[in-house]
Amino acid sequence: MSLNLSQPKRKNAISLTPLIDVVFILLLFFMLTSSFVPWRIIDTPLSVATDKPKDIAEQENLILTLKSNNNQVWFEGGAIYFADQARFEQLVMDHNNGVFMIKAEVGVTLQTLLHLADQLKLHGAKSVSIANAFAMTAESK
Template identity: 35%
Template sequence: MLVVLLNNIAPRKKTISITPLIDVVFILLLFFMLSSTFSQKKQLEIKHATSGASQVEAEVVRIVLQPEGTVEVGGAQYIVGEQNFIQLLNTLVENDSHVSLSAGANVNIQKVIELIDMSYQAGITQLNLSESVEL
């Protein structure tokens, strides 16, 4: 009788637990949320000179960017972003001056890009990039 009862009991189905799957998905979600950036990058439009274009002989103002965040213009030192430097940029715009920008040794490229952006925002249209200089 006991043998018959054991044969009539159906074997239980093993269920798969989805708790570990949910844990893995949650960890992946956290990883991708923390490792991605959602800030939009700003772009600068830089126009290059066309070949054969003649340039009018004009006074070229040379701005030399230094590693400390200062610039040298005609022997005078300015701190980038301060009011007197912004006034200098506005004066260059009013005079329609040609500006040559160069960087000293060990200057971060991000600082150069920020100075180019600041010049464009001030309205400087004649901006040339020249070789870096040793200070």
């Protein structure tokens, strides 16, 4: 009797185990290297709702103009530097019930605009408007 030492023929199938291992390693890599940061939102507590809305016609509109990013603002023909805290405090005290409207010319950054709004709010300004600060002018269109 002859001895049959040959192995039975096995089906050639692709094993999924290494593929699953690679997928899990990639998943782990992307989960650990990704940063899930929420959307960065600029919190502007400039338009906080008041208990009793005033008529806009009753309020004094004060226009502050930012002409460049050199940390100064123009008000009634004169420049006020952001570092001059006493001047900002006096301005807000003199016009406590007024609406401070910030206008920015072309080239002024949003950071400078928000820095000015922060200065006004820190010194007690109740109403600060930046709604149309970067409005297009007829010559810039």
